[in-house]
Amino acid sequence: MITVSEERQLLTRIAAEDRAALSALYRLYFHRLERFVGRIAADRGMVEDIINEVFFVIWQKAGSFQGRSSPSTWILGIAYRKALKAVAREQRFAPLDPGLSSGERAESLAEERDLERLLGRLSPEQRAVMELTYFFGYSYREIGEILECPENTVKTRMFHARRSLREHAREDLS
């Protein structure tokens, strides 16, 4: 497990054009970004393109990272903006149906698919807040830094997202 200080050192080395450091950071963040960007954007090809765009920015801008936020906040913020731009270009949201896999209990899998479908009806901004809260475990203050919006905006986006999910779930049942 790498520490925040070690991540900062990687960024310092990347600022000095150390490609080994960039590769290390890429491997460290790929799965997290795949999950986060995948929640906001569309198909898998787009996700991987966005991840590479994020690291291209990191390569170019590592020298401007001043350490006021944590490296993960900075990187996820870049990923969020890149994902939103990609969504705006494609004007599509994440796929709604993850498909069946063998060995799964039908009931729990149906619940997961329902949730994915319901999440697909939220805006990218609302999905970003949910993902950063429930999967990544960030506080609402940290999410405000990542998404570059006020803390109250984070809270109200979450509130409206949760309300939308309940309303859509009720509509589906009726």
Add this chain to the structure above:
Amino acid sequence: MTVQDREHLSVQLLIPWYVTGTLDEQDMQRLEEHLRDCEQCRREIDCEFDFARRYVDASPVPDDNEQRMEEGLGQLMNQLEKAPRPDGTINRRGWLTLAASLLIAVIASVWFLPREEAQYRTLTTAGEENGKLVFQVMFAPGTSERQVRQLLLDSGARIVSGPSPQGVYRVAVPEESHKKVVTAFLNDRPEILLVEREVQ
């Protein structure tokens, strides 16, 4: 909306982060105090715990993502080979490629152009000059101004103008310092990428 309603709504907004354990102490105290008297929020928290668990369990990651990660990394490295940095500078390999290209272009122009009064000469060109000796010098990115000035002082050169937008300085040296300048500039100094002499 009454004061109690506003407080109730304000606390409800905190529930997702209470469930994920990321509230600060002040928010935590405020919420727990509210929960003592609010059955609705206590029920909401039970639902929220269930939702948070379902959310994390949804969307498992596919098994082949290690290979895709390495493929993506390979593509990224290829992109970096081709692209300049957006601050206008070029990466180290790009500078060396540019410098080599310019040097080849200069040498080719000397070899293949008619032998008239050339505007520029390379350092290997012999001949006497009238007036001051002026060189165009390109320093490596990251060379500080202090290093530039020290190098020129060591060689007896004086900055005439620059740096240009391309990072080129024009420096002048007394004719008697010619050999010293040549030695300094050609002494495999890593700070110097390219040198050309011009005739005034």
